[in-house]
Amino acid sequence: MAKVMMKGNEAMALAAIKGGCRAFFGYPITPQSELPEYLARHMHKYGGVFLQAESEVAAINMVYGASGAGARVMTSSSSPGIALKQEGISYIAGAELPAVIINVMRGGPGLGGIQPSQADYKQVTRGGGNGDYYVLAFAPENLQETVNIIKESFDLADLYRNPVMIAVDGLIGQMMEPVDLDVEISKKDLPEKTWATTGTDGKRPPVNVNSLFLDAQDLENHSFKLDKKYKLIKENEQRYEFVNMDNPELVIVAYGTMSRIVRSALEILNNEGIKVGLLRPISIWPFPEKAFNELPDSVKGILTCELSTGQMVDDVKIANDGKLPVGFFGRTGGMVPEPEEIVQAVKDMLRGLK
Amino acid sequence: MGKVVFKRSEGLSKKEFSYCPGCTHGIIHRLVAEVIEELGIIDKTIGISPVGCSVMNYEFFNCDMQQAAHGRAPAVATGIKRVRPDNIVFSYQGDGDLASIGTAEIIHAAHRSENITVIFVNNAIYGMTGGQMAPTTLIGQKTTTSPYGREEKHAGKPIKMSELLATIPGASFIERVSVHDPAHVRKAKKAIKKAFEVQVEGKGFSLVELISTCPVNWGKTPQDALNWAKENMIPYYPLGNFRTPEEDGKND
16 A cells, blocks of 8 residues: 555544454543544544554553454553553453553653653553563654554553553654554564453353452462563564764664654754764664664763653663763653754753763 | 152252351342242353352352352353353342442443343441441441441442442343342342343343342341331332333333
8 A cells, every 4th residue: 555644643543444353442631632533534444443442541441342252453552541441451461361552651750741741751661550561662763653553552461461552642643754664573472362262152261350369378479470471572673773883983772753843953963064873763662672782882981862851861770880970951741842952952962971 | 658848949058158147148148049040040040159247158058159359249240141142141239339449330220221130239238347337328328437327428328239230221121129028028029030031031131120228337236227228228228120121212
């Protein structure tokens, strides 16, 4: 298929359908409402289910039920709505159910604002709900990458029996870009869903979808089993991109919308003869720690750039393991910086390093 | 060879109940199990376990089960039923679950007329967490969080969920029954059967509220608890049918 011009939220909705999503439960919230609106118009044509729930809490529990019954299911929301869904996400992770969750992030805390933000980084990458769990989380930077990852996420969710979150921000949700929805995504060899509640049909013993382990030893065993899965995901799914890695003096770590602005800043810096590279995490959980071992010897420091007050800095410091100085530049609350602000931050940091 | 006149329902697993002596969950479980057996729907039924004393009922019913977060069973049931409309889906919920933390979910499931069946067990107290006040706790009833007896000025009047839900146009079948003696147990089974039949026939949301007991947290013997339910709960929570599909439109 040729590329078509689509709005981010609508492209994400269509990508989900193309990824096999046949059930969507959600609740309106800015800046992602065009996504459920698109599915309300089109899901039935694919034999799927669209339902607007009475709340985010109900929506995520409908996802739990539908996923437990074997369906490929998705929900979407924006920051305060994702906060409400955390209870259900914890249950989905605990019961090892596949689900895709799109978070079109906006500024917080609390009701915050409706402009683009990356201030949910910790909520997204630290589980967010109660207990020992993680969701596989991707933070793409443009629409093509976003739709590709959404399509693949339904396979990844089934493969690992784990929630997968796509963390974009309001800018990606609201902008229009040419996008090809039919890019081939390599299919994974997926096991049959023998755990799903479909009715026994008199052919097998009853199954139970559950996250309850009243015996502490049983729960520890379950948590260690989950942890083993998370280690496997860490090994297999760290995704990142390097830009301008030809002997840079400094490396910027930035993802999503911020990495797009950083790309513009790199051009300005390059024209001034200042060599700066970009390490762009595509997966934010697992965080691409492996990439930090590949940094060239020329690098004298790392500048973390985010649309937050520095939520990713801890992960950068852990991955860097004390080897290089780590600086930070960020705007938050829905403010999006000009490339020149990043150029200035780079120059300030380089001056401090000399 | 004698004739079998009474046996374990096929709707129940072999697992022994873990309920306190005198608790009526066992009776209610058996009624649900007998109904899904008699309707021939065990093989396609999917149940939702609640949070509370009956949290582990996924071990007791002989059908596929999903365990839900506190109060969210109607949302979980909705998710299942929407993607598997040919299956029979029921939720099993206590008063804390359905009348407190899950009021939004139950009202909107009824409002959408989700084609599901809800078994609502009302014993006017939180059982598993140790006998705290429920929205359904009677005025003057002592619990660990209403130690001097529930006061209306402080905690409001006990909430009547069946009456409330019967005002919702989407509610197809609502009935309140009791299991405090054998005659009422038989009536309760009839109501549960009707509720499942409503779902089988695709007629929308059905709910049976069962007046139940909690001898341990009420601090009574099993028989005294049954008597107390009859003498104190039924006058406030009158038994009867509040809505049936045949009289559709009655309460609109």
